[in-house]
Amino acid sequence: MEEDTYFDSLLCIDVFEHVEDYIGFVKTLKSKATYKIFHIPLDISVLSVIRGSMMSARKISGHIHYLTLETALATLKDGGYEVIYHFYTTPFDDLPGKTVKAKIAKLLRKVLYAVSRDLMVKLVGGCSLIVLSK
Numbered sequence: 001m002e003e004d005t006y007f008d009s010l011l012c013i014d015v016f017e018h019v020e021d022y023i024g025f026v027k028t029l030k031s032k033a034t035y036k037i038f039h040i041p042l043d044i045s046v047l048s049v050i051r052g053s054m055m056s057a058r059k060i061s062g063h064i065h066y067l068t069l070e071t072a073l074a075t076l077k078d079g080g081y082e083v084i085y086h087f088y089t090t091p092f093d094d095l096p097g098k099t100v101k102a103k104i105a106k107l108l109r110k111v112l113y114a115v116s117r118d119l120m121v122k123l124v125g126g127c128s129l130i131v132l133s134k
Contacts, residue, residue, distance in 0.1 A: 007033040014039055014128075016075070017063045026079035036081065038131040039089070040072045045125030069121060072129050081133040088117055088127040 010033035016022040017040065029036060043066040048054055054066050067075070073083055090113065097103030105124075112120035121127050 005032070009033050009035040009037065012036060012038045014041060017041055017043075017065045017067060020064065022065055023075060023078055026076060026081070030080055034134065035084075036131075036133050038072075038076065038129075038133065040067060040129045040131065042067055042069060042072065042088075042121055042125065042127055042129055044068045044071075045121065046123045048125050069118065069129060073131070076131060076133055084132045084134055086129055086131040088121060089130055090127055092126045 010029060012026075012029060016025050016038070019025040041061075041063065043054055043057055043063060048057075054063075057063055057066075069086075073086065076083055090109075092106050092109045095102075095106070097106045109120060109124055109126055112124060
């Protein structure tokens with residue numbers, strides 16, 4: 001891509017959690033487009049901390065940074081972005097529960113999500129974040 005190339009919008013899907021200098025990386029993207037859409041895995045939850053599952057996510061997914069809603073939005077603000085809108089993605093809705101344990105976990109997530117999205121994400125996890133920014 002040429003240095004002076006500019007776009008109306010840019011997608012950054014599951015990327016910056018893999019980049020060593022992720023704040024520097026999002027700063028460099030700022031000059032590439034008017035609007036940026038980020039999809040950011042939210043790996044930190046109470047359950048992930050208790051289970052110690054972030055290290056297995058590191059091996060499986062290659063994530064070197066782990067984020068919450070607050071740290072993801074702060075990263076973008078630190079990079080100079082204006083956050084226009086954000087929402088959670090809910091992959092647990094799409095996945096069939098193959099085992100009894102998986103079916104119970106899916107039901108728990110759905111019930112908690114209906115009560116409080118933010119609480120469910122902080123306690124149980126299993127969501128990512130979509131952010132529209134400028």
